[in-house]
Amino acid sequence: MIAHAETVPSGRNPLVKFILRWLLTTNHKEIGTLYLSLSFLLFFIGGAMALTFRAELAQPGLQLMGADFYNQMVTLHGLVMVFGAVMPAFVGLANWMIPLQIGASDMALPRLNNFSFWIMPFAFGLLLSSLFMPGGAPNFGWTFYAPLSTTYGPPSTDFMILGIHMMGISSILGAINIIVTIFNLRAPGMTLMKMPMFVWTWLITAFLLIMAMPVLAGVVTMMLTDRHFGTSFFEASGGGDPLIFQHVFWFFGHPEVYIMILPGFGIASEIIPVFARKRIFGYTSMVWATGSIAILSFVVWGHHMFATGMPLATELWFMYATMVIAIPTGVKVFNWVATMWGGSMTFETPMLFALGFVVMFTIGGLSGLMLAIAPVDFQYHDTFFVVAHIHYVLYPGAIFATMAAVYYWIPKWTGNMYDERLGKIHFWTAVIALNLTFFPMHFVGLAGMPRRIADYALPFTGLNTFATAGAFLLGLTQLLFLYIVIKTVRGGPKATDQVWEGAKGLEWTVPSPAPLHTFEVPPKVD
Amino acid sequence: MSQEAIHSGDGPPDYYVPHSSALPIVGSTALFITAFGAGHFIQQSTDTVPTNTGSFGFWIFLIGLVAVACMMYSWFSTVVKESYQGLVSEKLDRSFRQTMFWFIVSEIMFFAAFFGALFHARVITVPWLAGASDNLQTHLLLWPDFADTWPLFLTPGGGLTQAMAAWGLPFINTVILVTSSVTITLAHWALKKNSRGPLKVWLGLTVLLGSVFLVLQVVEYVEAYHELGLTMSSGIYGSTFFMLTGFHGAHVTLGTIMLAVMLIRTMRGHFTADDHFAFEASSWYWHFVDVVWLGLFTFVYWF
């Protein structure tokens, strides 16, 4: 039996009631919705920034903005997408689904959960307000390498640093909450090795967050003291080193990229078996592969630094360690294919997005493997080839996974089916636009176009124009997604409790839409 | 905010889910005010930013801090109240424990960032600047007069400093902290045996030791600044020294406050022999602070 302390604000103006409900809620479903909405908003803001600088890249020469503003846009695009779009989207999904999937009545620490969420809008308020500060927003890339960001950074850098501290607090508290929920609140009989893959991947992601985010907090703190208190962590004249920055940053940064993909792996592992009507292939090895990826992610960071003049032995280590990650990731990909093999598949929108995820993430992963070959990385590094890699793993990776999850679970959330026809149109247009945008980037990169430049030499023109056109198309398709989501929230064919024919698992045993409180009496799992 | 538990029958509920709370939104607003104020305060007080002058940052920062403190006070009193209403089941208690454990893990990683910087500087950067590995040219062309020493008495840029000797105050502080780890454990044993007298004595002693540690740390800082010329700006040695000891000091302060609160609660008769999570959490935290210090003493002062 679960006890609630109810404090429904009564007898007040409905608007006040509405606002208070969302401000004060401790319910995991409502907080999940808040996270997802914030993430969607920031995805559009980050995307609008991408469109802004993509427009500048349409033609050589400066047409729309100065080079400094271009840098500000790229920096904020990276920061907003990574910390604002992808991470909160996954946390939102975790909030909604983990308690439902493990048969818990809520998250382990509901009040803390609300705290984790509400830090985020403030943190991004602080970060985005930097656009209006004298000297402009941070303009040194989302990796904020010292000393460009310390000695030479604009004043707004300090607010970026403090914003990142806030996001860090939010992520750490959120991750702790998720771990504790999973370890402590599983329904009787739900042993660890019976947990849905989404829960497993999130457990491991949460662990990565707890290990990585404090290191980010540490490195930005050193930036702050270098900027204002005379320390010389990143300055050779004081015995420091800009590479200290890079090592500490990437010690956080590489686990961070797996933080942005592991929950996506979990989502694909949920969806594919359902629509293939066949159990997931090699559940145990999926779990072990995820764990190995997480552990390996802490020893490969130097692959971002091959050109910085590390000693040979160090370079070799980072090259080998990075290549090894292809093995467990390969296991995951092969297991997905094996899950489909011999199944009885249908291709509703969630399945399409999951398959799109698998295919295009693999393309991104394979280009990652190419980057890992250290000697050749001297040619790829800091070119658009890297930009192509990151968007293949992040857009059809993280973002497609999120969209697959939204289509998959939105009937459970709202009780309504989304419009299948529009969903399919969304998928196909997105896939096409996406490849039009990002595939050419491989080629401009190979041809020698560096990243983070506002203006480029003439031979790169054709493909850049092409990519810009693709980007705008891609933006349009996302408006369609917005429309579909709104339409589904407002109405539509009623969904059944099970929603999907092949769906198994606790979340499908509760009514659609899921009532505010579920599993007050823990279900039994056998 | 009335917290009315619909809870009947014997024993605590299976799990207690608080519904609606103003604490988080107050807390995040307070955090925002603190960060906003801190940013302005830092810019205004270090005069590297010509566009941000004035002194309002300090006051906003202060207001933010006070608000955060109030929020935390109110949050923890709420939890204590809920515990007294019998709402904390064994399972919820387990959640609290695990939360504290992972929180400490994250704190360890925070220190790991600074230790990482320290090790990189000592093992790689400083030798490289002096020509080690394949960096002969760095030494010959850029820093020909620089020699590899640690502590770094003379930076490549020519900054001078003296080192803090390990066997003076730092060693006394080590003894103090290790002793305090013993006393907090004795306090815990006393609590488990429900002997309130010794509990108060040992706990009080721990708080006292923590405070003495902090006082000595201040004395040490004064010595560093005024006698040794060891400051934040005296190169990577000073940077790592003050960053590590500074953040450690901040954590000791927090730990001491936590233990002081535990002392007050003990005086008020809180805690029983088998239900005293807050006390345990504080003592875990204290041990963590102690262990970090041992790392500091070894790598910052000693070797």
Added chain:
Amino acid sequence: MNSQIINEVITVQLAIKRFFVRSRSYGAWAILISLLSTTVLAQGWDMRPGVTEMSQHLRTLHHISLWVCIVVGAVVFGAMFYTIFAHRRSKNPIPATWHHSTKVEIVWTIIPTLILVGMAIPATKALIEIEDNSDADLTILVTGSQWKWHYQYLEAGIGFYSNMSTPLEQINNTEAKGEHYLLEVDNHLVIPTNQKVRFLTSSDDVIHSWWVPDFAVKQDALPGFINEAWTRVPEPGTYRGQCTELCGMNHAYMPIVVDVLPEDEFESWLEDQRIALESMGEAAIAARSRDWSMEELMPIGEDTYLSNCATCHQPDGSGQGITYPAMTGSAVVNGPIENHISTILNGVAGTEMQAWGPQLSDLEIAAVITYERNSLGNETGEVIQPLTIFNSR
């Protein structure tokens, strides 16, 4: 299960054919067409072969890993598209029930491992060679600063700065763009053919990265440290590259142009440089031994200003926000002259305002100061002589 797989593999080829002929999944066609169209557009967009042995070797390595990826991709996606086709519900209404096979899993752990080992071996060899900076015939110190390169020939004792020479009009689209838009500089780096040239990279301010794709040399230039890289170019020619580490506002405008000359021509070029250096010394002596008039200095000053200062302070001296102060009405420009001179000579530490003393001649500095003080909205009427600059150095 195994026999099932074998059966299916046999029908794969047929099935794929049928899939594309009869498929109702126009989407697959759409993807294919979109990929193909970019591929067509990308004709000739492979990694550049470059001109050195190393660049060609790296290109081969690139092709190896590319082909590994293509083959792995083809196998994985092939299997996937086949199963999508063959095991859709209308074809295979009853799903299989197996869900693991240790044997298969071991196989697909071992095969990738072997592939990776196969890739790692040549990569290791190449990396060892890249990092072997010993026995160079010629050493050049390459120092980045915002946003230009400074080349110093350590053995010969000569050095010069290399600035982008693309005019602002082309960047701002008021003039047609030249063939080497953004990839042209005033002073080319010159190196000889067939010699092992070692580049020492460093920086005066932030991190830059010196990259010439055709040599396959990319090395970060870190402030306070020196990194090493090398090349040996068999063919004379002009090769272009760019800074590849974000280094602030004009990161896009920091090109590299290298002229590779046959060895004998290189020697005579070096000789010319030495002579030029001497005559520059003589010119400098001549310049400071006489008084210059305002009319003489202003055009020189304007030129110097436009080519060195205008990117930050703007051609009309209006500056850019708080980061780059306006010259118009500036307290420094209209204040005491010593202050102005030392600002230009020594720069402002920790800002993008660098020391111009090493980069410009006495005459140029005198001229630019005179220009700033009597133009761009300022009117102090002062004329600064090269001798004053010489004495302030």
